[in-house]
Amino acid sequence: MRRRGPGHGEEPVNAPEFVTQLLARGETLEAGFRMTGCAVYATSTRLIRVRGKDVTSFDYHGLVRVRESTRYNVWFILCGAAFIAMSGLNSVFPVTGAALIFMGIVMKSRVLEISSATHAEPLRLEGDSQALNALLLLLKGKRPDLHG
Incomplete structure (x- = not known):
């Protein structure tokens, strides 16, 4: 869920205390997103991913x-193909x-993969469309030159 901070007309971002302690002077939390297996917080200068500790x-x-x-949910599709194969x-x-x-086709999930020059592995975020769309819009606002 995306929430903007004070001054934007919406409620402040609810982030854990250790995330707010990571912020540099002048850096503010702009939005928070709940993804599958992690939380992502957007500040004025960076994204912070929290997965457990x-x-x-x-x-x-x-x-x-x-x-x-x-x-797509491959296991549903494979099980469905096995059931059709046993139709006799x-x-x-x-x-x-x-x-x-x-069900395997309908129950799909969206994945956003963000590559960074400073990290060897890309940031893979899986979640609902609303959270991913909000994060994508935020990224395009911060970096309009990003290739998607």
């Missing part, structure tokens, strides 16, 4: 590329298989 910082000036992709055993199997394949 692991904290990683990504400076906006070091960002190289933002790539967006979709991940029972007439319910093809219907169940088709339903599983449909």
Whole structure:
């Protein structure tokens, strides 16, 4: 969920105390996002990813590329194909298989991959469309030259 700080007409960002202690003088938290397995906080100069006790910082000036992709639920699709393959055993199997394949396609998740010049591994964020869209808009506002 995205929340902007005071002065923007919305409530302040609820961040853990250790995240606010990481902020440099003059740096403010602008938004917070809940992703699958982590939380991401945007400041005026960088992104801060918190995964458990692991904290990683990504400076906006070091960002190289933002790539967006979709991940389908492969296990549902494979199980559905197996049920369809067993259609000779029972007439319910093809219907169940088709339903599983449909669920595997519909239950997809979006992944945002942010590459940085200062980190060897890209930042992979998986979450709901609303949070990823808000984060993507924030990144494009900070770095309009990012290739997506």
